[in-house]
Amino acid sequence: MADQNEAGRLKQETALQKLLRRPEIGSFTVMLIIIVALSFASEGKSFSALGLKNNIAIIAQYGIIATGAAVLMIAGEFDLSIGSMIGFAGMAMSMMLKWGLPFGMGEATPFTAFIFTLAMTLIFGWLIGTVVVRSGLSSFIVTLAFLFFLRGVTEVSFRLINKSTQISGLPDYKEESWFANLLGGDVFGWFYDLWFMLGGNLNRKGAQWVDGFDARFLWWLIISAVAYFILSRTQFGNWIFATGDNKEAARANGVPVNRVKVTLFMFTAFCATMFAACQVFDTNTSDAAKGNLMELFAIAIAVVGGTLMTGGFGSIIGVVFGAITVGLVANAVFFIPAIDGAWFRVFLGAILLAAVFANERIRKRITGGI
Amino acid sequence: MSDPYLRVEGLVKRFGPFTALGGVDLEVYPGEVHCLLGDNGAGKSTLIKTLSGVHEPTKGKIYIEGKPVKFRSPRDASDAGIGTVYQDLAINQLLSVTRNFFMGRELKGSFGTLRMDEMNQIAHDEMLKIGIDFSDPTQAVGTMSGGQRQTLAIARAIYFGAKVLILDEPTSALGQKQQMGVLKTIKKVRARGDIAIIFITHNEIHSRLVGDRFTFLALGQTIGSGTNSEIDDEEMRRLMSGGAEMGDLKQELAAI
Numbered sequence: 001m002a003d004q005n006e007a008g009r010l011k012q013e014t015a016l017q018k019l020l021r022r023p024e025i026g027s028f029t030v031m032l033i034i035i036v037a038l039s040f041a042s043e044g045k046s047f048s049a050l051g052l053k054n055n056i057a058i059i060a061q062y063g064i065i066a067t068g069a070a071v072l073m074i075a076g077e078f079d080l081s082i083g084s085m086i087g088f089a090g091m092a093m094s095m096m097l098k099w100g101l102p103f104g105m106g107e108a109t110p111f112t113a114f115i116f117t118l119a120m121t122l123i124f125g126w127l128i129g130t131v132v133v134r135s136g137l138s139s140f141i142v143t144l145a146f147l148f149f150l151r152g153v154t155e156v157s158f159r160l161i162n163k164s165t166q167i168s169g170l171p172d173y174k175e176e177s178w179f180a181n182l183l184g185g186d187v188f189g190w191f192y193d194l195w196f197m198l199g200g201n202l203n204r205k206g207a208q209w210v211d212g213f214d215a216r217f218l219w220w221l222i223i224s225a226v227a228y229f230i231l232s233r234t235q236f237g238n239w240i241f242a243t244g245d246n247k248e249a250a251r252a253n254g255v256p257v258n259r260v261k262v263t264l265f266m267f268t269a270f271c272a273t274m275f276a277a278c279q280v281f282d283t284n285t286s287d288a289a290k291g292n293l294m295e296l297f298a299i300a301i302a303v304v305g306g307t308l309m310t311g312g313f314g315s316i317i318g319v320v321f322g323a324i325t326v327g328l329v330a331n332a333v334f335f336i337p338a339i340d341g342a343w344f345r346v347f348l349g350a351i352l353l354a355a356v357f358a359n360e361r362i363r364k365r366i367t368g369g370i
Numbered sequence: 371m372s373d374p375y376l377r378v379e380g381l382v383k384r385f386g387p388f389t390a391l392g393g394v395d396l397e398v399y400p401g402e403v404h405c406l407l408g409d410n411g412a413g414k415s416t417l418i419k420t421l422s423g424v425h426e427p428t429k430g431k432i433y434i435e436g437k438p439v440k441f442r443s444p445r446d447a448s449d450a451g452i453g454t455v456y457q458d459l460a461i462n463q464l465l466s467v468t469r470n471f472f473m474g475r476e477l478k479g480s481f482g483t484l485r486m487d488e489m490n491q492i493a494h495d496e497m498l499k500i501g502i503d504f505s506d507p508t509q510a511v512g513t514m515s516g517g518q519r520q521t522l523a524i525a526r527a528i529y530f531g532a533k534v535l536i537l538d539e540p541t542s543a544l545g546q547k548q549q550m551g552v553l554k555t556i557k558k559v560r561a562r563g564d565i566a567i568i569f570i571t572h573n574e575i576h577s578r579l580v581g582d583r584f585t586f587l588a589l590g591q592t593i594g595s596g597t598n599s600e601i602d603d604e605e606m607r608r609l610m611s612g613g614a615e616m617g618d619l620k621q622e623l624a625a626i
Contacts, residue, residue: 233483235476238465242473245462252460254445254474312464366464366510 021365023306023313026358027321030304030351034325042335046328049192049201049210051335056213059327060220061275062301063320065294067220067227068271070302070319072264074231076244076311077139079268081128082298084150085121086291089276091154092117094167094286110173110180110281118273124150125269129262147295155288165288172284183219183274184281186212216278220323223271228316240264244311300348301326304355308363325351373436375400375566376421376452376534381430383416390416392590393430397583398534401563403556405577406570407610408587414570417587418536421568422454423447453532457539459523463512467504468493470511471526496525500558501551517548521555528565535559536568541576549576556580574606586610 019025038046045051065082072079096113100106108116128146132139158165173180189212195201196208203209231237242250243260251257272291280286305322307314326348333341378396382389391413398404408414419425421432423441431438434450441447447454461470468486471493477485493507502521504514511519520540527535537556541549557580559565571577577584584601586594586609594601594609601609611619 233486235478235482235484238469238473238476238484241465241469242462245464246460249458249460249462250473252444252456308464312462363464366512 023359023362024315024318024321026355027305027318027325031321031325034328038328038332038335042332046332046335049195053210053213054334055328055331056217058331059323060214060216061278062297062327062330063220063323064216064223064275064278065268065271065298066301066305066319066323067223067316068268069295069298070305070307070314070316071227071231071240072268073299073302073307073309074244074311074314075240075261075264076247077132077261077264078143078299079128079265080140080143080295081124081146081150082268082272083291083294083296084147084154085124085269085272086276086279086294087154087288088124088150089117089121089273090280090286090290091158091288092120093277093280094170095157095161097170097173097280098167099161110177110183114179114183114273114277117277118270121269121273122266125266126262128269129265132265133258133261143295151288158288166286168285170280170284173281180281181215183215183277184283185215187215187218188213214278214282216275216282219274219278223274224316224320231316236260236263241312244308244313246312297326297348300352303359304351306355306359306362308359309356310363313363313366322355372399374398374433375435377433377436378417378421379431379433381417381420381432382428383413383420383425384428390590391420391427394587394590394592395595396585396592398566398568399583400533400566401560402582403560403567403569403580404583404585405581406568406585406587407572407574407577409611411589412587413590414587415538416590418454418538418568418570421447421534422452422536448530448532451531451533452536453527453530453534454536455520455523455527455538455540457542459519461511461519461523464510466510467497467507467514467522470522471496471507471529475530492529493525496529497521500525500528501555515548516544517551517555520544520552524555524559528559532565534566534568536570538570539572540569541571541573553580574610578606584609 042051046055065086069079069082093113096102096108096116097110101108101112101116124146128143131137132142135142155165174185192201192208192210192212201209231240239250239255239260242253242255243257247257275294276286276291279290301322302314302319303309303322304325305315305318305320307319329347330344333339333344374397376396376398378394381391381394381396383391394413394417396404396406396417406414406417416425420427423444423446426440426442432441433439439450441450444454462473465473468490472489477489479485490507494504497504497507500521502518504518511522514522524535524537540552540556544552553576556567556569560567560580569577569581578598581598583597584595584606585592588609594605
């Protein structure tokens with residue numbers, strides 16, 4: 001039969017060939033090269049006990065927002081408001097902690113400050129999504145508007161209430177509040193304890209040097225795992241892919257395209273809020289300029305991780321590799337003082353361009369060259 | 371002869387002052403292929419869009435198994451057993467065959483997870499029933515040929531309960547061999563006996579090969595209908611060109 005011959009034209013591949021054709025292979029290879037190169041160039045310092053902690057801290061920050069950006073891009077939209085949303089969330093949380101809850105509801109605890117902030121950012125996410133799907137305008141322009149709007153609101157609110165665009169010297173809430181500790185404290189202490197027991201992780205006095213990773217490491221793992229699970233194993237995940245690939249086809253088959261998009265704009269707002277919350281409770285400070293340019297890093301990492309600019313395709317595992325790569329290079333200057341920190345942006349620009357070309361090749365392969 | 375599954379009586383559809391359909395009658399029987407023929411602008415698209423619930427008719431009635439029905443949305447029509455396979459097929463190229471097959475109607479297990487293995491199996495089996503053995507339903511649709519995509523869209527419509535299958539020019543934009551593949555698929559669906567097929571085409575040979583019954587449209591009107599044996603080739607050509615006599619056309623062309 002003619003059609004059976006057509007099917008027979010698909011070459012059967014070995015497991016290794018399949019592995020090499022996975023969309024994550026590019027970002028994985030780049031990540032390996034960076035890890036090896038960095039180990040040599042920094043004489044092992046980037047992966048010392050403290051180096052690892054600091055690297056993971058920035059990787060997790062990037063990873064959290066890049067996951068939100070990637071899932072939204074798979075559904076075919078962009079969010080340029082992520083950075084301003086981080087600034088807004090950090091401002092809202094720290095101001096509530098310093099000046100109390102809005103409407104005279106009294107003192108804020110870390111938990112209530114977080115919940116109130118999350119409610120506001122989710123409403124903004126919902127609003128952005130709703131404007132995008134209702135107006136049919138490009139999300140690029142709508143979220144660009146919110147980039148300016150939210151950053152402006154953040155600064156204005158700071159000056160009106162706080163008289164200054166930064167807050168520092170908040171009490172260390174981690175000491176008493178389990179919730180603040182969950183966001184800004186240490187996690188995976190057992191890893192460093194074990195390292196110490198095995199004879200490493202020593203400071204100059206010979207005592208244990210580092211106690212654990214930043215809590216955002218755990219949040220990054222949780223957010224990535226949940227996003228991976230939803231994308232690959234659930235109905236909603238199938239709807240996300242379908243929406244991004246061909247909106248009209250998805251709609252014709254009964255996929256609630258608009259609801260999917262609005263939900264994902266709320267998800268990027270959630271990721272931005274988690275980014276801000278981890279920062280506020282870790283450092284007990286906040287600043288109106290926090291999160292600046294982060295939306296672009298998030299999109300860049302999503303693309304480096306293999307997410308298509310045109311939607312419909314992407315991989316959370318790839319985004320994890322992308323976040324590790326970009327985070328390591330961003331931090332490299334601290335371990336290799338001889339290099340100029342601006343090389344980071346040169347590198348990011350170069351791999352971004354390379355990734356776009358690589359992704360386009362992957363897309364062509366999947367769609368049979370169309 | 372059994373009763374028609376779908377009957378259309380005096381269907382009129384106006385868009386403002388423009389009459390797209392000016393009283394069309396149609397009867398579609400299970401186990402039959404009903405070819406809908408006509409030139410561009412004859413009203414074929416409007417007719418199928420009305421039947422699949424995209425447009426509401428201005429006048430006239432649609433009966434399903436003898437009962438009058440009103441479709442307010444494509445969902446209504448699809449619930450009544452009308453499965454429309456449009457030219458663009460409503461397929462996502464980057465998604466796997468299975469994910470396309472179940473798009474919007476995924477099978478969920480406990481905790482809302484997808485029953486992926488079961489869905490793979492069903493997608494494979496349903497497509498095998500009407501003609502292609504697509505060994506790996508996790509493959510992206512982008513790797514399939516045009517004919518295979520057509521089969522996927524048809525298998526999907528049937529699996530989700532289509533009793534009337536509307537195929538909108540399924541053989542256009544395909545290579546010769548793939549066109550034959552689609553015709554084979556149509557024959558296989560016909561052989562089931564319980565599904566009525568409305569086959570829209572420009573191609574006289576294709577309609578001859580698989581059609582049981584023909585309806586010809588021109589300028590929004592039914593200008594002729596009949597079974598395969600009732601209509602000879604000459605008559606068919608005349609009706610397909612909108613009722614003009616071939617002789618007249620020859621004269622017109624000669625005069626230029």
